[in-house]
Amino acid sequence: xxxxxxxKRLIATLIAGATGLLVLIDFAGPVGxxxxxxxxxxxxxxxxxxxxxxVGLLNVVLSHIRRVMRRNADWGYSVVLxxxxxxxxxxxxxxxxxxxxxxxxxxxxxxxxxxxxxxxxYQPLAASFLxxxxxFGLSAALRALRRxxxxxxVILVVAMIVLVVAALPQLxxxxxxxxxxxxMADFVALASARGLLIGAALGALVAGIxxxxxxDQPYLDR
Amino acid sequence: xxxxxETLFLLVLVLAVIGLTLWHHAxxxxxxxxxxxRPLPGLDLMRRALARGAETGRxxxxxxxxxxxxxxxxxxxxxxxxxxxxxxxxxxxxNGAPILVSSGDAVxxxxxxxxxxxxxxxxxxGQDYDPVNxxxxxxxxxxxxxxxxxxxxxxxxxxxxQFNGSFGQEFLLAGEVGAQRDxxxxxxxxxxxxxxLVYLTADGVLVGEEIYAAxxxxxxxxxxxxxxxTQDAMRTAVILVILILLILALFGWTLPI
Numbered sequence: 296x297x298x299x300x301x302x303k304r305l306i307a308t309l310i311a312g313a314t315g316l317l318v319l320i321d322f323a324g325p326v327g328x329x330x331x332x333x334x335x336x337x338x339x340x341x342x343x344x345x346x347x348x349x350v351g352l353l354n355v356v357l358s359h360i361r362r363v364m365r366r367n368a369d370w371g372y373s374v375v376l377x378x379x380x381x382x383x384x385x386x387x388x389x390x391x392x393x394x395x396x397x398x399x400x401x402x403x404x405x406x407x408x409x410x411x412x413x414x415x416x417y418q419p420l421a422a423s424f425l426x427x428x429x430x431f432g433l434s435a436a437l438r439a440l441r442r443x444x445x446x447x448x449v450i451l452v453v454a455m456i457v458l459v460v461a462a463l464p465q466l467x468x469x470x471x472x473x474x475x476x477x478x479m480a481d482f483v484a485l486a487s488a489r490g491l492l493i494g495a496a497l498g499a500l501v502a503g504i505x506x507x508x509x510x511d512q513p514y515l516d517r
Numbered sequence: 518x519x520x521x522x523e524t525l526f527l528l529v530l531v532l533a534v535i536g537l538t539l540w541h542h543a544x545x546x547x548x549x550x551x552x553x554x555r556p557l558p559g560l561d562l563m564r565r566a567l568a569r570g571a572e573t574g575r576x577x578x579x580x581x582x583x584x585x586x587x588x589x590x591x592x593x594x595x596x597x598x599x600x601x602x603x604x605x606x607x608x609x610x611x612n613g614a615p616i617l618v619s620s621g622d623a624v625x626x627x628x629x630x631x632x633x634x635x636x637x638x639x640x641x642x643g644q645d646y647d648p649v650n651x652x653x654x655x656x657x658x659x660x661x662x663x664x665x666x667x668x669x670x671x672x673x674x675x676x677x678x679q680f681n682g683s684f685g686q687e688f689l690l691a692g693e694v695g696a697q698r699d700x701x702x703x704x705x706x707x708x709x710x711x712x713x714l715v716y717l718t719a720d721g722v723l724v725g726e727e728i729y730a731a732x733x734x735x736x737x738x739x740x741x742x743x744x745x746x747t748q749d750a751m752r753t754a755v756i757l758v759i760l761i762l763l764i765l766a767l768f769g770w771t772l773p774i
Contacts, residue, residue: 319527319531320524320527320528322527323521323523323524323526323527323528324521324523324524324527325521326521326524340587343624344587344623344624347623347624347626347627348623348656350623350626350627351623351626351627351653351656352623354626354648354651354652354653355652355653358649358652361649367672368672369668369671369672421660424660424664424690425660427690428686428689428690431689431690431693431694432689432714434693434697435689435692435693435696435714435717435718436717438696438717438718439717446716446722447716447717450713450716450717454713488709491707491709491712491724491725492707493752493755494725494726494752495594495707495725495726495729497726497748497751497752497755498593498597498707498725498726498728498729498730498748499593499594499597499729500534500751501534501538501729501744501747501748501751502593502596502597502600502729502744503593503596504531504534504535504538505538505744506596507535508535508538508539510538510542510740510741510743510744511596511600511732513596513599513600513603513628513631513632514628514631515631515632515635
């Protein structure tokens, strides 16, 4: 059914379209009253994002509580997740332990209890995952060699050449090799990346305009 | 009130694209100049999975990525992922195939819940919608999101897993685990960081603007195909401008900027 015949969808579309247009005009350049209204809308969006985070948090909590109560596979990890969540929330809002005592009602998340938690747990874990990517890359490369698809083989060969040239600076002394690699990077790769970027930008522009006009309505929930 | 020149230029461009969009929408609805779609093998994989999912009972996993709705770099890609998720959910609701959706952003999570509920209601199967199948795995933390997806792979056998949205290097974590577990994967990305990883690990690949076209390919009606006409027209215009400027540059003329 066309949204012109559906008042709820029509109102939602008008609000979304007008809001998007105001923020778009403000993005292009400051225009008096429009800038003030656009800034107000952006502030409201930040509030909505914070509320969305609360809803997401509830979703995560309920999902894992359900897993624990049903004793699903790996329910122990759900207990760890819930415990970690509680620890971060409590130390960030109520009380957190610091060397020599404790901090009551921390005013900002940058205060020591939460900062220590992140430094002790989050940062090493994040670094570990990044380090794992190297091994996953190797595994993916080996599988691509076994599959022998044209796209994968081209990617692997080019990646190997670039890696070897980067790892062994002595190879730069070989005639033509360094110049060839640089030419490929400065022209072929750069041109391809720009083409990809232009195509994606055009797709994004069309997608945005279609949302403004109401042809696509990812914001609806009825 | 005088507008800055950048504002005027942007408004003119937006008006031109609005005009093109409306014109192409009217053309498609009127059925004028029917065109054939360039085949996208990745989406054929999804169509087959939708048909099989109803028989096997295995879930179809959808992901709009770990990008934020509101972030300048990732909003458009995440919206493309939301639209594709809505289309696939509508087809799955009609076929009876189960759906599992994961998100890496709180706002995208809310939008996904609404989109999926809409899809099931439009299919007349609102009672089949289960919010448990829409899971938020992380919030604006790509590596945490990717590791959450690997957990989903470990918990249940999936018919297919589609990643269509904003991805970076974290895709390798989820994609490689999926490939090791023989999960058929379709992935679309617009960044040079993610695309090689997609080619190495996914069975179906959507490159760049194809992630925006995917929604039109999966739709049952022809109206969404108007976006393809608009994208093609704009791409043609950009190519012509580049060629004209190239020829002018060969004759020594440059833009006075």
